[in-house]
Amino acid sequence: MTDEGLDRRRFLGAIGAGAATLGADVADAAEPAPIAASPAADPVAPAGYQFLNPDEAAFMEAFVDHLIPADALSPSGTELGVAVYADRQLAGAWGKGARMYLQGPWRKGTPNQGWQSPMAPADLVKAGIAALDAHCRRVAKLPFERLAPDAREETVAALAQGKIELDGVPSKLLFDTLYALATEGLFADPIYGGNRDKAGWRLVGFPGVIATHAQDIETYRGRRYEAEPMSIADMS
């Protein structure tokens, strides 16, 4: 990681208001106040974005916070590092199309034929965020992250159903890609930058990487097995 040692607060200060959508700038007074991650839960990945530009970061934070709002069960998606997770994935090999066949010629294909976009995931997300931003500004005169909660919900629901016409990007494919990033960021090992303090694992009761249950499967048959979840970093 190139930005080791630069904490999130300093980073946000350094890059100015463009990315400062975490707190009061979000036009979202109706949402409950985010619950801070516990002080012991230092992020595994340092804050700051490798791929997303400030506008894209503002969108991504608002999007993951809409999917994963702060409530009694966990802090918000952004607080859990989910936007950072998405950024790292987009910046890395997966975002650049590793393990994908990206040669032409290109045709739209049928839904059964799957991904036929000529774009690698990072290019698709970049184009998709820009197209969705244009859509939101056209319809509501505001970017996604400044929409009121109801309008945001309407936009996400329409995107999920593929009902928004986006220039150059199939909206369902964009939603599926963003949704996968958000859920991976909540539930993947914290080594990737999300799931801070293993909050996603705590949410469902997944105990993590330690798993020697040859006796437990009988001992705990019918009883809930509870253990402090262990991540890769915890054991490394």
Place this chain on the structure above:
Amino acid sequence: MATKLKPVDVVIVGMGWTGGILAKELSDAGLTVLGLERGVNRTTEPDFSVPMIRDELRYAIRHELYMDVSRDTLTFRNAARETALPMRRLGSFLPGEGVGGAGLHWNGQTYRFSPSDHRLRTRVTERYGETFIPEGMQLADWPMSYDELEPYYDKFEYMAGISGQAGNIRGETVEGGNPFEGPRSRGYPNPPLKASLSGVMYEAAARELGYHPFPRPAANMSRAYVNPDGMSLGECQYCGHCENFGCEANAKASPHITVIPAAQKNANFSLRTQAWVTRVDLHPDGKRAKGVTYTDVRTGEEFEQPADIVALCAYGLGNVHLMLLSGIGAPYDPETATGVVGKGYCYQLTSTVQTFFQDKNFNPFMGAGSLGVVVDDFNGDNFDHGPHGFIGGASIINATTHGRPIAYRPLPPGTPKWGSQWKAAAGHWYGRAASIGTQGSNMASRGNYLSLDPTYRNAFGQPLLRMTYDFTENDFKQSAFTTRIAHDIGRAMGPTHISPLAPKSSSYSIVPYQSTHNTGGAITGDDPRTSAVNRYLQSWDVSNLFVVGASAFPQNAGYNPTGAVGALAYWTADAIRNRYVAAPGPLVPA
């Protein structure tokens, strides 16, 4: 210009289960054997070490151990009237790459096909008459019977240390096993795995309904085991990281800890990795193979490897691709239903019933790849199809495989997909859900086949394999019938909520994961006009070429294929050792 290498007796293409078995058996017989593997070598230590291996994102979601489709993939269309387009990323099925092949990252569900599966056309005709077979269905018998293959099923099960409960030993029914199974010469080498709560509940519900549940046979060791080749396997820890992963405890039978190291004890076996075979080279008469050409993927350098015997032991789809690229056998033509290579491509139909229990705790993360309970009453020939009007059936299974939270978050119908309600439901139901799945058979159909794509190419400049495939009316009837039974068992378990009936009812999509049980394309038979290989999996056209694997299945059954694939590999190895070597040439007159 390719560099010509020193000849060997046998060159094996692919080092998964079939290649590993042939390597062991043929090097034991004193033949000089070279195994070529397109991927890398991985060893339990350090490649599957904890905590590194317990990484759901890397292995299960980003597919670390699977074939890299940026280099080679296939194209797909539902029907010949469509233009096939590349499978640009993995989805519906997950072929392996590297030493151990799919045997590294499988779950370990290890069945035998039933005796009737091996003579399906005859059995269906006997029981229901020829007219019961739908138009376009290419139903076929295997040319070898279950009884002929039994010793080889047995050999595979003992090599792989299968944990299970026999249901039929030499014709005697054994309580607690599958009463429908073919007679086995002896019981499984290891007892069944310990049951999970959902397995106990499923078993009770199925018994109550009059069915015959039994523990799913598992290549996950219920106890430490030393196999007949002297290879040691560890005891399964129910860690819930089986499929998609390598096992850090060596508790899942895999080629890299069984047959391959056993072969490596023989000085006359050698293994060459990152060696990508691009074609089988033929003598000018086209009737014998000279050997194979491969590319060292580390350097791009090309080599010619001469051999007296060539064995294709890639994933089934890879075997068919290599035959087509090498011009071996007549390619299948669906217009005329003539030709043989690419014919009989089959898949499986799967469906899921999800049950939710307000007052239960299933601890889904305590699981093993093959931990489960199976009802076989509606599979194969085990029930009367007459009133239902379809051929085939399904195993109906309660599985306790894993609770990895990126992929495993069952939710009752109607739950939102995001927001606070979604989070609350995901947390609430994670430990309170149990699933039942159907794994349904699939019959060969005239329009379903494999061929070379006219447009798209792989990293070696060769045409991609093209898959033309869709489900048929027979398949939909099968899925509707068996999914209804699964749903009835689920309701009998007394859940708070149950998912709606969702049999397969629409055309095949290559997007969502369904099953890595792709079969056919180089099918075995008695007649060179209708099959690509004879009963010894020897090419009808090129007599020193053997094509081993699920590519030989004339149709697919409602079971996981690896048990039958392993049996075929031992059967073929035996034929090469004891028949072919003494008298090279066609083992069956054409």
